Amino acid sequence: MREIVLDTETTGFDPTEGHRIVEIACLELVNHVQTGRHWRRFINPERDMPAEAFAVHGLSEEFLRQHPKFAEVAQEFLDFIEDDKLVIHNAEFDMRFINAELALLERPPLPSTQAIDTLQIARKRFPGAPANLDALCRRFGIDNSHRTHHGALLDCQLLAEVYLELRGGQQQGLALASVSTVSSEVQNAEERRFREPRHHAATQAERDAHAQMLEKLKDPLWAKK
Template sequence: MGKQIMGMFNQGSAMPPADGLQYVFDTETTGLHPSQGHRVVEIGIVEILDLLPTGREYHQYFNPQRNMPKEAEDVHGLNDQFLRDKPLFGDCYEEILEFVGSHPLVAHNAKFDERFLNAELRRVGRGPLQNRIVDTFEIARKKFPAGTRVTLDALCKKFNVSLASRSLHGALIDSHLLAKVYLHLHGGLERKLDLGTTTTKVEVPQQHENTRPVRPSRVLGVPSACELEAHNSFIRGMKNAIWNKA
């Protein structure tokens, strides 16, 4: 699977870096402490541009060259038999570094993943990651009140991000989930509305030329004596006319 996705990466590797380009990633390991000989067994990376996935991703399993403890297998479901024929991290690290370039990396509880990746890089004689790393765990801790659970699962539930596609932890699946959570931590899709530069267009009814004929104003003349007498006679003949009460 990793090789197939790597082929997709090669086809798009000429795409120039752009502002807002970041890489959400996650790892699965044989344990909690690289200092105790634990290794990375899976990595998943999702490319995002302006917080939205671009469709480019990287995924690979690794042979850790050691036995998988049961407690770790219970978390991600990866066992010795499945990982036996997978490549070593040292066979793939150049692909990973080329894929992310110098762009910022995004991870949940990022210190854990950073520590493991740096340990793997030391094994192959490379220096530690130089990328800026964004920790969504720390973002969530600052965003929500103290005591709020900010695990990836808890944040998915809080933001109504479906966990239906995941029964066990997986690096690529969790990277996709985290990309959605990361968007919500920045305000969701609503943040894309740039209200500061939006102008409201008011439709003004079109004024059509008036083609109707213009009639001359009526000129009222002064009534003659006969006309006044006829009017007064008409009024006197009316019963209870208000004019007779004046």
């Protein structure tokens, strides 16, 4: 099963106010395990960078001006994610921005059903508790000390670990192993068939050969009194 952990960085909170994507990162999972494949691009938003957004991700207008526009990487992005599920923390935010960028290119939007929202999963599992990525890392003991700024690829890597924990963590694997072991034992028991006991008495020739072998032993223990 292939899934894509996805994160974006933007110039602001609302694409309808002219805010744009400045970074997209995607990380591939197969059966909930990171494969090492990822896709990441910094993107020229074709506009200024508000100070509030710069404080969050540290991507300046000057830095981003050197990178491609979304139109230049859109097909690469779509080819990487294909039709697989997108694991996103606060999926509504990222999907709105991605679909706004696609709309500017007159491309069809990504369906909301393609996204798995880990924020909603966390809120249902831990009602009333903080559910942002940093809080979930602390809850699950995931080291995020190197996260001084928001970065799409780093956040994807952290989210991949959080997602595994939200799905049950290593216990899920242990449970499957336990079920597999029990199933194997049951199957082996069903395959056992009753067999008549075989006759194992030694023949006269075998007894004679054994007696001759004993005579060759010097000072045997059983001969001592």
